[in-house]
Amino acid sequence: MTASDTTPKVKKSVISSGNEELDSKMGGGLPVNSLVLIEGGSGSGKSVLSQQIVWGSLQDGFSAAVFTSENTVKSLVKQMQSIDLDVLDHLLLGVLRIYPIELSSLGDLAPTALLQAMQHEKSRDVIVIDSFTSAIIRSTNNKHTMRFFEGCKRLSAEGVTVIIVLHSDAIDPEHINSIRSMCDAHLQLRSEQDGQRLVKLLQVAKIRGAASSTGAIVGFEVEPGWGMRVIPISKARG
Numbered sequence: 001m002t003a004s005d006t007t008p009k010v011k012k013s014v015i016s017s018g019n020e021e022l023d024s025k026m027g028g029g030l031p032v033n034s035l036v037l038i039e040g041g042s043g044s045g046k047s048v049l050s051q052q053i054v055w056g057s058l059q060d061g062f063s064a065a066v067f068t069s070e071n072t073v074k075s076l077v078k079q080m081q082s083i084d085l086d087v088l089d090h091l092l093l094g095v096l097r098i099y100p101i102e103l104s105s106l107g108d109l110a111p112t113a114l115l116q117a118m119q120h121e122k123s124r125d126v127i128v129i130d131s132f133t134s135a136i137i138r139s140t141n142n143k144h145t146m147r148f149f150e151g152c153k154r155l156s157a158e159g160v161t162v163i164i165v166l167h168s169d170a171i172d173p174e175h176i177n178s179i180r181s182m183c184d185a186h187l188q189l190r191s192e193q194d195g196q197r198l199v200k201l202l203q204v205a206k207i208r209g210a211a212s213s214t215g216a217i218v219g220f221e222v223e224p225g226w227g228m229r230v231i232p233i234s235k236a237r238g
């Protein structure tokens with residue numbers, strides 16, 4: 001028996017982050033079956049945000065697969081536990097699958113190899129790639145990257161919510177704009193000085209079907225034992 005058998009739920013039409021304040025800034029959550037881009041610089045909170053979304057999905061009865069270039073299975077579970085996102089039971093029940101990936105040695109073939117691995121997981125409700133940057137670090141040709149995103153778009157049309165984490169500077173400006181426009185949701189993260197503090201900012205650049213939240217900026221901190229805590233940002237930012 002799986003967790004979803006024991007806790008039958010009507011699945012929601014949005015993917016929640018499990019954090020109400022964040023969800024409200026995202027127009028209630030990320031639409032299911034969408035292609036989501038989480039973009040930002042190093043240390044801006046991309047992994048924490050994607051982990052929060054995985055946890056929120058699992059709480060709502062969705063199944064998930066995470067492809068991580070940053071962690072082993074064990075270290076990812078520990079990292080999530082350290083911000084109060086315990087997914088061990090879901091992992092043991094098979095509702096969550098975690099795949100460590102090492103793609104840099106594959107060069108130009110890495111995006112295609114990753115897409116094939118994702119296609120094996122297309123029965124999952126949510127697939128997260130953290131991060132796709134590792135797949136293009138040795139790439140010499142943007143064609144493979146664009147094909148990867150087209151493949152992700154097809155997966156989302158087949159009923160998977162695909163969440164791709166990407167470092168902003170990993171792709172040239174011409175191609176990053178094409179990728180952004182292919183995505184149904186685009187979350188942009190950055191760290192910024194706010195008076196004395198260094199805060200993290202999440203800009204909801206785009207969410208399909210939730211025009212009112214487009215452009216919303218939310219400040220947050222990552223607190224040990226708690227996770228993403230939404231904080232007020234300076235009056236200057238409004």
Ligand SMILES: Nc1ncnc2c1ncn2[C@@H]1O[C@H](COP(=O)(O)OP(=O)(O)OP(=O)(O)O)[C@@H](O)[C@H]1O
Binds near residue numbers: 043046070082167223
């Ligand atoms: N358990 C934790 N306790 C305290 N701070 C944490 C914890 N986990 C993450 N952080 C902090 O949250 C911030 C965002 O980390 P995160 O790993 O999400 O960044 P990232 O954008 O994925 O960076 P990278 O591009 O290097 O992968 C960092 O400052 C990190 O130190």
Ligand SMILES: [Mg+2]
Binds near residue numbers: 047131
């Ligand atoms: Mg990261």
